[in-house]
Amino acid sequence: MKIYRAKTYEDMSRKAANIISAQIIMKPDAVLGLATGSSPIGAYKQLIDWYNKGDLDFSEIRSVNLDEYKGLGPDDEQSYAYFMKENLFKHVNIKPENTYIPNGLEEDTEYECRRYNGIIAGLGGIDLQLLGIGGNGHIGFNEPGEAYDKETHCVALTENTIKANARFFDSMDQVPKFAYSTGIKNIMQAKAILLIASGESKAEAVYNMICGPITPACPASILQLHNNVSVVADQAAMAVYDQRMS
Numbered sequence: 256m257k258i259y260r261a262k263t264y265e266d267m268s269r270k271a272a273n274i275i276s277a278q279i280i281m282k283p284d285a286v287l288g289l290a291t292g293s294s295p296i297g298a299y300k301q302l303i304d305w306y307n308k309g310d311l312d313f314s315e316i317r318s319v320n321l322d323e324y325k326g327l328g329p330d331d332e333q334s335y336a337y338f339m340k341e342n343l344f345k346h347v348n349i350k351p352e353n354t355y356i357p358n359g360l361e362e363d364t365e366y367e368c369r370r371y372n373g374i375i376a377g378l379g380g381i382d383l384q385l386l387g388i389g390g391n392g393h394i395g396f397n398e399p400g401e402a403y404d405k406e407t408h409c410v411a412l413t414e415n416t417i418k419a420n421a422r423f424f425d426s427m428d429q430v431p432k433f434a435y436s437t438g439i440k441n442i443m444q445a446k447a448i449l450l451i452a453s454g455e456s457k458a459e460a461v462y463n464m465i466c467g468p469i470t471p472a473c474p475a476s477i478l479q480l481h482n483n484v485s486v487v488a489d490q491a492a493m494a495v496y497d498q499r500m501s
């Protein structure tokens with residue numbers, strides 16, 4: 256695990272965008288595994304900026320998102336498909352047909368999970384998987400306790416995650432309770448992984464990911480077993496690590 260320290264969220268975003276853009280430049284038709292949430296917004300902004308300056312070309316890039324709420328379609332402002340369009344896709348020259356996100360409107364769970372695993376396999380796997388981390392150590396929507404050998408599956412979100420997501424909705428009732436998520440197995444099969452973390456709410460999870468036992472109780476701890484993981488974390492997210500390791 257390579258740890259890159261950043262001062263602030265902005266610094267983290269720029270360093271993360273550097274790693275993503277290096278991947279795009281080295282392999283113009285790379286398969287990027289993408290994430291939503293607060294963590295990657297700054298990195299996406301930076302990539303858009305470099306694209307506008309003519310430094311990046313997404314025309315052959317393929318992307319596979321980690322997850323999508325079950326029950327929300329791409330036109331729903333809270334869906335991850337909408338998030339990706341607003342925060343990255345509509346600002347760069349990625350082809351919409353090369354962007355993949357689980358279909359939140361598909362009610363047949365087994366069918367959708369099989370379809371999505373087939374897409375990832377058909378693309379030849381993920382070259383660089385971008386991840387955020389939950390305060391409880393979740394990656395994607397793989398919550399504590401989730402088996403490590405899972406591929407895309409339908410997840411019942413924990414109370415913790417539902418509360419954390421509530422900030423994006425008008426009321427708790429509107430927060431989806433289920434999501435489609437790629438599994439730990441899909442994540443671990445990515446050739447390279449880039450995990451970004453910002454803020455003190457992530458500090459305990461970051462410490463457990465780097466130093467804790469490898470256990471489903473902290474899903475991100477499995478990343479210790481991957482041979483190409485970069486973590487970019489800001490000072491606040493490294494605080495517990497720094498305190499315990501000093």
Ligand code: F6R
Pocket residue numbers: 289290291292293294295321322386387388389393394395396
């Ligand atoms: C998002 C995802 C989640 C988030 C995590 C952190 O696609 O899969 O695992 O990365 O919940 O969320 P933020 O970045 O909002 O703190």
